[in-house]
Amino acid sequence: NAGVMQNPRHLVRRRGQEARLRCSPMKGHSHVYWYRQLPEEGLKFMVYLQKENIIDESGMPKERFSAEFPKEGPSILRIQQVVRGDSAAYFCASSPSDRGEETQYFGPGTRLLVL
Amino acid sequence: AQSVTQPDIHITVSEGASLELRCNYSYGATPYLFWYVQSPGQGLQLLLKYFSGDTLVQGIKGFEAEFKRSQSSFNLRKPSVHWSDAAEYFCAVGAKGNNAGKSTFGDGTTLTVKP
Numbered sequence: 001n002a003g004v005m006q007n008p009r010h011l012v013r014r015r016g017q018e019a020r021l022r023c024s025p026m027k028g029h030s031h032v033y034w035y036r037q038l039p040e041e042g043l044k045f046m047v048y049l050q051k052e053n054i055i056d057e058s059g060m061p062k063e064r065f066s067a068e069f070p071k072e073g074p075s076i077l078r079i080q081q082v083v084r085g086d087s088a089a090y091f092c093a094s095s096p097s098d099r100g101e102e103t104q105y106f107g108p109g110t111r112l113l114v115l
Numbered sequence: 116a117q118s119v120t121q122p123d124i125h126i127t128v129s130e131g132a133s134l135e136l137r138c139n140y141s142y143g144a145t146p147y148l149f150w151y152v153q154s155p156g157q158g159l160q161l162l163l164k165y166f167s168g169d170t171l172v173q174g175i176k177g178f179e180a181e182f183k184r185s186q187s188s189f190n191l192r193k194p195s196v197h198w199s200d201a202a203e204y205f206c207a208v209g210a211k212g213n214n215a216g217k218s219t220f221g222d223g224t225t226l227t228v229k230p
Contacts, residue, residue: 004158033217042119042205042220043159056217091158104218106151106158 002027004094004107005074012113013082021077021110025094032075033104034067037089048098049075055098082114117142117208121221128196129229136191136224138180138206147209148189149218150180154202162204165189176200201228 005024013019025032030051035043048056049069060067064082069075079086089111093104118141128134140146147166151159163174170182180191189206203225207218 035220040222042121042222043207043218045217045219048217059217093159103161103164106160108156108158111156 004092004105006090006092006107006110008110009108010111010113012115014115015083016081019079019082019086019112019114021079021090021092021112022074023077023092023094023107024074025092026105029094029096029105031095031098032069033093033095034075034077035091035093037091037109039088043091046077050098079112082112084114087112087114117146117210117219119206119208119219119221121204121206121224123224124222125225125227127227127229130198131195134191134193134196134200134226136204136206136226138189138191138221139187140189140206140208141187142208142210145184148180148182149207149209150174150178150189150191151205151207151220152176152202153205153223159205162191196226196228198228198230201226 007022032049034046037043045059047060047067064080066078089109091109092107095102095104120139122137149164150162153159162178163172165172165182172180178193182189203223205223206221209218
């Protein structure tokens with residue numbers, strides 16, 4: 001059973017460009033969480049999605065950021081008009097249910113660098 | 116709101132010495148508690164988790180953690196550290212109930228192991 005997959009692993013963008021980060025959850029997992037890790041900091045929750053639904057986006061910046069988890073295909077975190085402050089590692093995690101005790105399995109992350 | 120504090124930003128121990136990493140949490144009830152390890156450039160790997168029952172939890176790689184409700188702590192321990200344990204360690208707290216899978220992370224403790 002392949003783990004959580006994220007691509008690309010590294011992404012370089014210039015200010016004003018768009019960044020698209022993809023996450024394929026573990027097989028059988030329909031719950032996806034996105035986290036952002038700024039340098040020297042812990043992970044900060046961004047958004048929680050189930051198939052075709054955004055359940056909790058309380059950690060998402062109000063502008064430029066969006067996420068989706070379509071019926072088919074990976075979850076996508078999209079950042080429009082990137083700025084230098086968006087440079088960070090973005091991690092995706094998946095779980096088979098939404099219960100708090102459920103183990104979340106993390107992907108290797110996408111490291112975004114904005115020039 | 117839940118929160119996690121890891122008081123030690125950086126800890127250095129000699130190989131073979133014992134280790135204790137501190138974690139304090141804030142939560143209105145008995146929380147779900149997790150410890151993760153992150154090697155450079157990698158995602159997070161779950162070491163252990165606590166939900167209920169025995170307050171001393173055993174994890175992988177010889178790690179254990181003890182939940183102390185009176186101190187709101189969940190410290191991670193290992194009796195004898197190996198050079199391969201050098202990494203960053205994150206404590207996290209999860210909420211209970213449905214739609215509660217998102218976790219709140221501490222800022223991490225970086226462990227350096229001296230030969």
